[in-house]
Amino acid sequence: MANIAFIGLGNMGGPMAANLVKAGHKVTGFDLVTASREAAAAEGVAIAATAADCVKGAAVVITMLPAGKHVVGVWTEILTSVAPGALMIDCSTIDVASARQAHALAAKAGFAAVDAPVSGGVGGAKAATLTFMAGGDDKAFAAAKPVLEAMGKKIVHCGEAGAGQAAKICNNMILGISMIGVSEAFALAEKLGLSHQALFDVASTSSGQCWSLTSYCPVPGPVPTSPANNDYKPGFAAALMLKDLRLSQEAAKAAGAATPLGAHAEAIYAAFEQAGHGGVDFSGIINHLRALAGSR
Ligand code: NAD
Numbered sequence: 308m309a310n311i312a313f314i315g316l317g318n319m320g321g322p323m324a325a326n327l328v329k330a331g332h333k334v335t336g337f338d339l340v341t342a343s344r345e346a347a348a349a350e351g352v353a354i355a356a357t358a359a360d361c362v363k364g365a366a367v368v369i370t371m372l373p374a375g376k377h378v379v380g381v382w383t384e385i386l387t388s389v390a391p392g393a394l395m396i397d398c399s400t401i402d403v404a405s406a407r408q409a410h411a412l413a414a415k416a417g418f419a420a421v422d423a424p425v426s427g428g429v430g431g432a433k434a435a436t437l438t439f440m441a442g443g444d445d446k447a448f449a450a451a452k453p454v455l456e457a458m459g460k461k462i463v464h465c466g467e468a469g470a471g472q473a474a475k476i477c478n479n480m481i482l483g484i485s486m487i488g489v490s491e492a493f494a495l496a497e498k499l500g501l502s503h504q505a506l507f508d509v510a511s512t513s514s515g516q517c518w519s520l521t522s523y524c525p526v527p528g529p530v531p532t533s534p535a536n537n538d539y540k541p542g543f544a545a546a547l548m549l550k551d552l553r554l555s556q557e558a559a560k561a562a563g564a565a566t567p568l569g570a571h572a573e574a575i576y577a578a579f580e581q582a583g584h585g586g587v588d589f590s591g592i593i594n595h596l597r598a599l600a601g602s603r
Pocket residue numbers: 314315316317318319320337338339340343358371372373374377381398399400401425426427428429542543544547550
């Protein structure tokens with residue numbers, strides 16, 4: 308079992324660090340927010356006074372932070388305090404350029420690194436059933452895998468530095484687009500007098516079948532576990548979907564890829580957030596589409 312440093316003990320990082328403790332690792336954590344530090348301490352995480360103190364003597368350093376600037380900032384701050392031979396893992400969802408910058412910082416300081424963003428949300432973080440999408444060389448990935456297995460169920464090596472982030476934003480661009488597509492179909496069905504259940508029964512076994520329909524249906528009824536049955540409480544908040552769509556569009560621009568539906572999905576979620584619904588589950592976008600029809 309390893310000495311692990313964990314920086315960023317928020318909604319995701321808190322339960323992930325707790326699962327590392329449950330797996331028998333000695334975990335030392337740090338977060339800027341007192342409540343996050345206290346919650347992690349209650350789960351058996353030793354709390355350090357600073358990020359630099361947190362990483363001293365750790366064999367593995369994990370960060371789970373809001374955005375690329377935080378990851379690059381924290382890695383710059385801590386790398387001089389990290390013990391020789393330690394492995395750096397970033398699990399945050401960040402832009403590909405910052406992920407590659409963090410890899411370069413680690414390499415310059417002599418450390419192996421892996422970008423390993425997750426899907427599965429807070430529920431997956433608590434249940435240790437996250438999917439990790441990892442980028443880094445074979446040796447770094449092999450070292451990271453057993454640690455990630457204590458927090459997740461599926462660990463996929465996607466390629467070299469930044470490939471984990473690339474996989475994450477491509478997946479979530481599909482998700483954002485497909486959720487709008489499924490929601491538009493239900494909104495149209497309502498206008499045509501077709502019941503939710505009838506559309507679900509047909510589309511879920513036809514070529515319209517997709518995860519946004521069969522696992523996360525945006526209308527109440529057909530999939531009892533979907534947030535639509537719980538007043539669209541997240542789940543996966545629309546603001547986080549917007550963040551990931553923005554990352555996908557930044558990457559598309561930088562790489563020269565044409566993603567017109569991704570761009571349109573970003574604009575639709577941005578309007579939803581501007582209307583004050585950033586905290587609503589992203590499947591609540593169906594209500595935005597219904598409102599658009601009303602305003603025509
Ligand atoms: P969060 O805001 O709850 O947690 C982030 C934590 O980082 C906060 O507690 C904050 O205080 C801490 N932090 C920020 N700067 C810091 C610093 N310099 N030093 C130490 N701590 C610092 O966010 P979250 O929901 O836990 O998400 C974390 C990452 O995971 C994000 O990149 C997010 O996009 C990604 N993600 C979230 C979900 C989800 O459903 N919440 C799902 C998949 C991926």
